[in-house]
Amino acid sequence: MENNFSYASRKSFIDGTKNSDYDVAVIGGGIVGAGIINLLSQIGIRAILLEKNDFAAGTSSGSSKLIHGGLRYLAQMHIKLTRDLLRERNFLLRYDFLVKPVNFRILVDDYSWNRFELSLGLFMYNVLGGHFKIPHMVKNHGEFDKSIRGYFDYLDAMTDDTTLVMHNIMSAVMKGGICINHAEVVGLRDDKNVKELHVVDTIKNEPFSVRSKYIINAAGPWVNEVSVALNLKKDEKFLLSRGTHIVIKQFDKPITNAIVFRSHIDGRQMFVIPREEVIIIGTTDVFVKSPEDTVAPEEEIDYIVKSVARIYPSISRGSVLSTYWGIRPLYGAGSDPGKVSRDFKLAMINNIIEILGGKITDYGKVARKVAKIILKDMGKSASLRGKPEILYKRDFSFDNYDMHIMKECAMTEEDLMRRAGIEIYHPWLRETAKKEIKEALARNHLS
Numbered sequence: 001m002e003n004n005f006s007y008a009s010r011k012s013f014i015d016g017t018k019n020s021d022y023d024v025a026v027i028g029g030g031i032v033g034a035g036i037i038n039l040l041s042q043i044g045i046r047a048i049l050l051e052k053n054d055f056a057a058g059t060s061s062g063s064s065k066l067i068h069g070g071l072r073y074l075a076q077m078h079i080k081l082t083r084d085l086l087r088e089r090n091f092l093l094r095y096d097f098l099v100k101p102v103n104f105r106i107l108v109d110d111y112s113w114n115r116f117e118l119s120l121g122l123f124m125y126n127v128l129g130g131h132f133k134i135p136h137m138v139k140n141h142g143e144f145d146k147s148i149r150g151y152f153d154y155l156d157a158m159t160d161d162t163t164l165v166m167h168n169i170m171s172a173v174m175k176g177g178i179c180i181n182h183a184e185v186v187g188l189r190d191d192k193n194v195k196e197l198h199v200v201d202t203i204k205n206e207p208f209s210v211r212s213k214y215i216i217n218a219a220g221p222w223v224n225e226v227s228v229a230l231n232l233k234k235d236e237k238f239l240l241s242r243g244t245h246i247v248i249k250q251f252d253k254p255i256t257n258a259i260v261f262r263s264h265i266d267g268r269q270m271f272v273i274p275r276e277e278v279i280i281i282g283t284t285d286v287f288v289k290s291p292e293d294t295v296a297p298e299e300e301i302d303y304i305v306k307s308v309a310r311i312y313p314s315i316s317r318g319s320v321l322s323t324y325w326g327i328r329p330l331y332g333a334g335s336d337p338g339k340v341s342r343d344f345k346l347a348m349i350n351n352i353i354e355i356l357g358g359k360i361t362d363y364g365k366v367a368r369k370v371a372k373i374i375l376k377d378m379g380k381s382a383s384l385r386g387k388p389e390i391l392y393k394r395d396f397s398f399d400n401y402d403m404h405i406m407k408e409c410a411m412t413e414e415d416l417m418r419r420a421g422i423e424i425y426h427p428w429l430r431e432t433a434k435k436e437i438k439e440a441l442a443r444n445h446l447s
């Protein structure tokens, strides 16, 4: 099993496409595409993944990084969605080097659900997650502003989304999956027997093509753009919403638990999540027109700061060390992005499967559904239980840039900044990291 994936492997993967016919070509190397190629490679299907930027460069590095059932979805009566997400959470918790349990503290005040709703909701959440635990409210004894009456504790989980994607990509490569980053799909020649994707290696600006029987459009918020490149129609029920997070160092009263509260400005549920040496706070939920609409306006940052300052008055605009955002791919309708379902939908037309919506948490379920459709169509069978498995385990530290390059095929400065999580977890290392990354790229002949 190959577990070194370098730029040399990438070159041989691109060269190999000339003489290969694949069963499945996956477009998009976010968590959904990565989970799919990982699973397909584990059941012996010849699959290739093409990612126009870097793996996890899209929404799958801009999430809140929670592996959760979503209390909010339960409150919206999406009971099956919550149960399914909690099953996936429980499954993923077995990979303790990637997914960690977190204690959440949900605050009770004039803006929250009331005490009765919260204890009933959390009881159901616990039961759906497989625990018969009766929740109790703990009174605020001065840990929070006096407007907070108390809190309930519950357990959920978190991950690092970029790292989770990379572990799926690497697990796929170990099983013979072909994964190519910086490879943009720009068109399709569709014959009766085979589909030929036109692809551009954006590092060398050279075209190549990929022949495959099935195509999976896992382009997240770019799903409609990719459909157009594949000569299909845009889906009008597909919506995009931007979510912004801020990163701060600590509050004046340091916290170790994650906090959930509702903004006094618009009632939106917000998370305060301690991660390594920082605290991540978010998020917003604002409809946008384009998947490239990623620059968070100042008012979104102000909104987050003002919302959290009600709970922790020491925070101000000057506390913000960095910001990050992602664009949610959503399937549904309505004028309030917070009310559009977070479930996913699959559609298959002429051997092209399109994936609309979904969460990080249920990527495994999406992958199993896609695999079922393909296995059935190919007249094959395979056990999907407990899959996709994570077979790879990273054995180097976040700032070992040479290892990111030589073992996991990082190609550019941006790839390394993202994969090392500099802007999110270590923003004060920004300038040092850029310098060290430039040196590492030069050492590896990538600059």
Ligand SMILES: Cc1cc2nc3c(=O)[nH]c(=O)nc-3n(C[C@H](O)[C@H](O)[C@H](O)COP(=O)(O)OP(=O)(O)OC[C@H]3O[C@@H](n4cnc5c(N)ncnc54)[C@H](O)[C@@H]3O)c2cc1C
Residues within 6 Å of the ligand: 027, 028, 029, 030, 031, 032, 033, 050, 051, 052, 053, 054, 055, 056, 057, 058, 059, 060, 061, 062, 063, 064, 065, 066, 067, 068, 183, 184, 185, 186, 218, 219, 220, 221, 222, 226, 229, 241, 242, 243, 244, 283, 325, 326, 327, 328, 329, 357, 358, 359, 360, 361, 362
């Ligand atoms: C603010 C925010 C918070 C969130 N929080 C959570 C959370 O806490 N927990 C949770 O479970 N979910 C969360 N989500 C949802 C989750 O992040 C997304 O549903 C998930 O990351 C989508 O993954 P994806 O693979 O579909 O899309 P992406 O990660 O965007 O991947 C799609 C990929 O396709 C590539 N691509 C596009 N066009 C082409 C092309 N022509 N050729 C080749 N490649 C192409 C893109 O470069 C991109 O990398 C959150 C989302 C947001 C925005």
